[in-house]
Amino acid sequence: MVNLIDAPGTAEADWRAWPGLRDLPALDFAGWRRVAVVAAHPDDEVLGAGGLLAALAGLGAHVRLVAVTDGEASHPHLDPAGVAATRIAETRAALRHLAPCEVVRLGMPDAGVDAADLAARLDGLVRGFDACLAPWEHDAHRDHEAAGRAALDAGAGQGVPVLRFPIWAWHWARPADPRVPWDRARRVPLTAAVRDRKEAAIGCFASQLGTILPPETVAHFTRDHEVFLL
Numbered sequence: 001m002v003n004l005i006d007a008p009g010t011a012e013a014d015w016r017a018w019p020g021l022r023d024l025p026a027l028d029f030a031g032w033r034r035v036a037v038v039a040a041h042p043d044d045e046v047l048g049a050g051g052l053l054a055a056l057a058g059l060g061a062h063v064r065l066v067a068v069t070d071g072e073a074s075h076p077h078l079d080p081a082g083v084a085a086t087r088i089a090e091t092r093a094a095l096r097h098l099a100p101c102e103v104v105r106l107g108m109p110d111a112g113v114d115a116a117d118l119a120a121r122l123d124g125l126v127r128g129f130d131a132c133l134a135p136w137e138h139d140a141h142r143d144h145e146a147a148g149r150a151a152l153d154a155g156a157g158q159g160v161p162v163l164r165f166p167i168w169a170w171h172w173a174r175p176a177d178p179r180v181p182w183d184r185a186r187r188v189p190l191t192a193a194v195r196d197r198k199e200a201a202i203g204c205f206a207s208q209l210g211t212i213l214p215p216e217t218v219a220h221f222t223r224d225h226e227v228f229l230l
Contacts, residue, residue, distance in 0.1 A: 004140040004172035012219035018175035027186035036064045036126045038134040038151045040143040041071040042087040043205045047221045048165030050198040051190040057099030065101040073110035094201035113143045118150035127158045136164040163228040170220035184230045
C-alpha cells in the first residue's frame with residue numbers, strides 16, 4: 001500500500017494557481033462565541049486553523065484547545081518525555097501569537113490514538129460549544145483520522161457542528177482531486193495582520209521545521225486563506 005505522506009507531493013504553486021480554492025464559499029463564523037479545536041499533535045491547530053483562531057480571538061470568542069497527544073513520537077531517536085516537553089512549550093509560544101486558549105491536554109499516545117476512547121473523552125469537552133474544529137478524518141495520517149472521527153462522533157452526540165481542516169491532504173491531493181469533498185469546503189480569508197501572526201506562530205515549532213515540516217510543506221499553510229470541510 002502506497003504511503004501518501006511519503007510519496008512526492010503537490011507543489012504549493014499548483015494549489016495557488018487553481019481557481020477552485022478562490023471560488024469556495026466563505027465560512028460564516030461571526031456568531032461563534034465558544035469554539036473547541038481538537039489537535040492530534042502539537043502544531044495541528046496552528047497549521048490547519050491558526051488564522052481562524054486568531055480571527056475568533058478578535059471577535060472575543062472563547063477557544064478551548066483539546067491537545068490529544070503531546071507529539072512525543074515525532075523524534076523516535078530522542079527521549080519521548082523531552083520531546084513532549086519541547087512540543088508543549090512550542091505550542092504555548094505559538095498560541096501567544098494567535099489567541100488566548102483554554103488548553104486541555106489528554107496525554108493520549110502519539111501514533112496510537114484510539115478514536116472510540118477519544119470520542120468518549122471529547123463528549124463533555126465539546127458540549128455547549130458553537131462549533132468544533134478537528135483534523136480531516138481522511139487526511140491519510142492515523143492520528144489525524146482518529147481525531148477527526150472522534151470529533152464527528154462527539155459533535156453528533158452533542159449537536160455541535162464539526163468542521164475539519166486538511167493537513168497532509170495538501171501534500172498528497174491534487175487540485176480538483178475527487179478524493180476531497182470540495183462541495184463541502186468553505187474558505188476563511190485571512191487579513192495580512194492575521195497571516196503574519198500565523199506565520200510567526202508556525203515559526204515557533206523549531207523541532208518540526210526543516211524535517212517533518214520542510215519549507216514546501218509549510219508553504220501550504222502560509223496562504224491568505226484556510227479551508228474547512230463541513
